[in-house]
Amino acid sequence: MSISPAFLDELRNRVPVSRIVGRKVTWDLRRSNQAKGDWWAPCPFHGEKTASFHVDDRKGFYYCFGCHAKGDALTFLRESDGLDFIEAVKVIASEAGLPMPERDPAEAKRADRRSVLADAMEAATRHYRMQLGTSQGAGARDYLTRRGLEQAGIDRFELGFAPDMRQGLFHALREKGMADDVIVDAGLAARPDNGGAPYDRFRGRIIFPIRDARGRVIAFGGRAMDPNARAKYLNSPETALFDKGRNLYNIAAARSAVGKGAPLIVAEGYMDVIALVLAGFEGAVAPLGTAITEDQLRLMWRISPEPVIMLDGDAAGQRAARRLIDLALPMTGPGQALRFAVLPAGTDPDDLIRAHGAGAMQKVLEEARPLVDLLWEREVEGRDFDSPERRAALDASLRKAVGLIPDEATRNHYTAALRERRFALFGGRRGAGRLTPRPGERRGAEMAPRAQTRATPLGQQDAGDMTLEAMALAICASYPGLAARVESRLELLDPADPGRAALCHDLLCGGESGAGRAALARIMEDSYVRAAPMIRQPGDPAKAAVVLSNILDKIEARRAALSELARAEAEIQGLVDEGLTWRMSESARARHRAEHPELEDSADLDEDRDALTARLAAYFDTKPSRKRR
Incomplete structure (x- = not known):
């Protein structure tokens, strides 16, 4: 209309x-x-x-x-x-007090048809409930009793029974004046391929009415009494009333309960929901025989900003959770989160509640974990990270997953949370927050410098580097969000001072540690840092980002030069050949470009290169010479 x-x-x-x-x-x-x-x-x-x-x-x-x-x-x-x-x-x-406009005839016809189908579903609900009380429903009643369901619970959820008769419901509804096509279109009966009379879709099953958010019965779920049945659970087919990917079992009652403060719990099946509700967890719902869909996620988030997905602790439950990760990440953000409550292996909600009471279930809910935990576990479980390539692959897969999140702030928080987990995985060593070492860096005992190297200028951190490092950290601390924009470069900063290392880690992870606070206080007392206008009075973040990038360029160029000198120490045997001299020259050129971005080549660069080569020659007590022929 x-x-x-x-x-x-x-x-x-x-x-x-x-x-x-x-x-x-x-x-x-x-x-x-x-x-x-x-x-x-x-x-x-x-x-x-x-x-x-x-x-x-x-x-x-x-x-x-x-x-x-x-x-x-x-x-x-x-x-x-x-x-x-x-x-x-x-x-x-x-x-x-306004009359509705004239209705479109086609839309009016569809609305009238849905109304007729809804009447058929209500009549079927009454029929199934009546059958549960007959002698034919004795087995179903015994089953429900064994599951701990008393009459009050059966009545609350309007449970019924479909006897194992080919046309029991079909004939009952026809006697009430309902047409064959209405019974079939409502999904209550199906026509055989040979064109014969319709037959009941549900036979020999306990019946669970499925109501929509308005309270209308739109479908049924049937649990087979025969253990050899082809399908343990059977749902209504999709009809003009029922779209299984857009509805949830117990949605109307759960919405009301969540509005009063109950958590929204997403369980696996009908009996799980019933057990939870009767134990006092009234915000329980279940998908209708399928994996959770995008539309069902949106429906959950309209009810609660953080539904709790309840999973079995077995392998199937874990697989279901991991499939949900990729579905949820592109939709998650502020007000749209998920938590996961994992039950003990081999236990469903009814088992846990009957064995240990509602308190045990409450504990499971309180220990529910965020989506980021399951993402991390999925990426690291069963894998070794004993090589740079494997660590790089982990890093790439995590970046790809986080990149699915549309909200920038949420992406940043995910990045920080995953960085914390990487830091824990790779230990508390320097550089552990990174998945791969810096170029030229080696892990373990072999990284320790030799005693004679530590005693030389090559083994000492340049005072200029310390000042530049302090300035970079001060800028990141003064401009929130800037650290996340230069995340990979800030990781490579890897300060030697433990306090500065803690501060760097705090900035990257969005946390705050005592060591980091103390280091920042010392940095802010530095005369060079204190004199910087953008630190005294933080202003334009874009300008700060440019300055920070230039500072990091200088630090990286200085360290690259020292790295070349360290390599030269290992390679040279009292002789500086043309290849080594060329590498020293290129290192000086890169450092010059970083420290003087307004210049390309100049006599100053030649002086820097000559000074670097002379420094190398003096250190090894040799003179620059041409390669011997």
Whole structure:
């Protein structure tokens, strides 16, 4: 049905959004300004106690600063009550006293058909419930009793039974005047391939009615009583009422419970949900016989900003969790997170609750872990990282996964969290936060310099490097977010001073340590750093980024020159040949470009190169000479 924009505008003008929202929330009158149409309340879409949900009648919109839900009165009815667009328009039109526009004939026909199918589903629900109480349902009742279900629980979830009869439900509904095509289109019966009379889709099964967010029965799930049945669980086919990828079992009751503060728990099946609800965890839902879909994730996040996915502790549960990682990462962000609660291996929620009580389940929920934990475990489990190539492969796979996250702030936090885990994996050695060493760096005892090397100028850190290093760290500390932009280069900084190393780690991970704070305090007392205007009065982050990049260029060029000299120590045997001299020359050239970016080549560069070669010659007590022929 097509609704004109003019009619919708008239509805918005006549019915303030606060009148619609006010039926679901309790206004914070101390914070609200009723005269100006400015209202505040706890959000009805996620459990909270503070009034972060804002309604502005003048603009006709609401917005939650917690879960970021937003929209107008129509959106609110669709999200809170599960109405479709036309149904939401009808509610507001009735509130405004306006007649609905003439309906499109085709849409009216489809709506009438859905109404007829919904009536058939309700009649089937009553039939199945009645059959559970008959002699044919004795086995099903015994099974439910063994599972700990009393009559109150059976009634609450409207459980029923489909006897093992080919046309039991079909004939019962026909006697109530329902047409064959209605019974088939509702998914209650199926036509055989040979064109004969329809037969019941559910036979010899315990029946679980599936209601949508509006409370209508839209489908059934059936649990086979025969252990040799081809399918233990069978769901209704997709119909005009039922799309299994867009619905969740127990969604209506769970939405209400979450609004009162219960966590949203996503279990595996119908019996899991029932066990959780009867144990007091009323915000439980389940996907309908399939892996969780994108639409189901969006539906969960409309109810709660952080659903808890409950997994079996076996291999199948772990595989399901890891499949969900790649589905969730492109959708995650502020107000859209996941946590994972892992049950003991071989245990489902009903087993755990019956064996150890609701307290044991509460503990499992409290120990639920964030999505980043499962991502890390998926990438490192069963793998060795004993080579630079393997560590680089891990780094690449993590970057690829984090790159799927659309929100920049969330990506940065994931990067910091994964860096912490890498640091823990590779130990507390210098450079452990990196997956690969710096060019020319070797790990382990062989990296330790020889005693005679430590005593030489080549073994001492350049004082200029120390000052540049201090300036780089001070800039990163003074401009939040800048460290993340130069993450890989800051990792390579790898300060020798333990305090500065701790500060560098804090900046990269977004944390704060005592050693890092102390090091930053010492850096800020440095006269060179204290004199820098951009440190005294932080200003343009873009300008700071340029200065930081130049400082890092200089540090890297200086260290590259020292690295060449260290290599020369290992290679030279009292003779400086042309190849070595050329490498020294190129090293000096790179350092000159970093320290004088406004120049290309000059006599100054020649002087730097000559000084470097002379320094090398003096150190080894030899003179530059041409290669012997």
